[in-house]
Amino acid sequence: MSFYLTILGSSSGLPTSKRNSAAHVLNVHEHFFLIDCGEGTQIQLNRFNIRLGKINHIFISHLHGDHIFGLFGLISTFNLLNRENDLHIYAHPEITHTIKYYKDHFGNKLQYNIIIHPFKTARPTLIYENKHITVETIPLKHRIPTVGFLFKEKEKPKNIRKEQIEKYNIPIKEIVKIKQGADYITKDGTTIKNEKLTLPPFKLRSYAYCSDTVYSEKYVQYISGVRLLYHETTFLDKDKKLAKLTYHSTALQAATIAKKACVEKLLIGHFSARYKDVSALVKEAKKIFENTFAVEDGDIFHIVAERIK
């Protein structure tokens, strides 16, 4: 079962010829979730071979242009492609004005529904779930109301060990309970521990997207133990005054968050165009948190399914 992230855009406010504005796609069990939609997102989706028709849910962190200026083009293109499926957009309530403006001026022939799911940004909120995952907001601190998003796999029933079921000749109605974690008591009263009857569960996979935000330890609790964290890294620590002033983070700060939250892997991006070479940002982050990667447009990061040992 797939769980992987594709980076569509990794620049900050100023896109470059190599880095598009903010946009990620998370594929969870072949459901594609678009996170932010900077200018050129539809072109990046084409470039990286993600079928546009697969996108049904768009999560918008905040309403700054570099995170949403690709929305109008994408909405139009969906229409030209004869989309029929509803499009769900999860964002700050202000998004209704953006969509209304689009519909009033460009969307007179829109053949599909746009369903807006506005959310409050002050507290973590469950905004989406399907049978595989939940999506919760992560309150961040930026110049305007902003959240991150936490995508978490749901716990699944355990996989049974067939040979044990046969060995103890366990009836089907008991198997359901065993999958939920129950032990089994044989006819002669012996207790067979659940661990003996089932395979170890899969480590739950999770992805947290934190962009844009100034350094704050308040949101560490919400991303604690996450498997993969993307944290904006607009500046080097030598420019931390500028980071504070513009409500952005430095590489050192992103790494500190990753360390405090005990995440498995840290991805950094949203780099200021002032740094021609991002190696200094990676170096700075790695001093605090070794398992750090600087993303580039088109990068794919898988979290493979693995059982707890």
Added chain:
Amino acid sequence: MSFYLTILGSSSGLPTSKRNSAAHVLNVHEHFFLIDCGEGTQIQLNRFNIRLGKINHIFISHLHGDHIFGLFGLISTFNLLNRENDLHIYAHPEITHTIKYYKDHFGNKLQYNIIIHPFKTARPTLIYENKHITVETIPLKHRIPTVGFLFKEKEKPKNIRKEQIEKYNIPIKEIVKIKQGADYITKDGTTIKNEKLTLPPFKLRSYAYCSDTVYSEKYVQYISGVRLLYHETTFLDKDKKLAKLTYHSTALQAATIAKKACVEKLLIGHFSARYKDVSALVKEAKKIFENTFAVEDGDIFHIVAERIK
């Protein structure tokens, strides 16, 4: 003196991984004129090494998304780059709503002025001039009010032949008149023809941008004799019903316009994404008008300065 066109985007409504939405830049004597501004225009400007600070004038053919969805991003980026120069936008009066929406929602810190030059679309109108060129609208016929743009070099004073001036010992006050085309009468009453005293004038250079439009012979008169014509070519002639229905042109129609207008060179673009290979479009156009080129993003077309023989 430079006069060249850079193609930033050559797709129709649906951009592809190789073709961006509509945008051209015309460089006339180091003044850069942006024509249309589809999504991703700022990224294309970066990619093709055109300095954003050089863009002071934007000409918008019509207010369909694929011709303007790059405006918001470009306006924002200008601001991030600390632009101070006024930005002039020439477009249908409806553009004021677009810019107002931008300012109300994203432009609260805009440090430079956006000056809108609204124009009516029914008649050809002079909308811009500097000492080198004029820009006139070309009324086109599309689903919404649409114009093309005709960029024309202005006639310059003639260059004198120094050796002739010396030979006849012509005084400075007479030289001014000769540059304007006057003959010279010597003290003994002999008339020296202007052609003998001046170099042949330069062939005036001109560029016409015609996109989007259904086939119509009405605008042929406005582009008659133009040196370089870009004409939208959304469809093959076998799809001409669809062209008519959507108010677009076929390759055959674009070439017919070029032929009737006696232009020097025809560029075709704005191709429907349904044609994976554009060679059929070129072939179709060349049957009518041999000097046809299918543009690609990044292509540059120069018109060199040459004297009339």
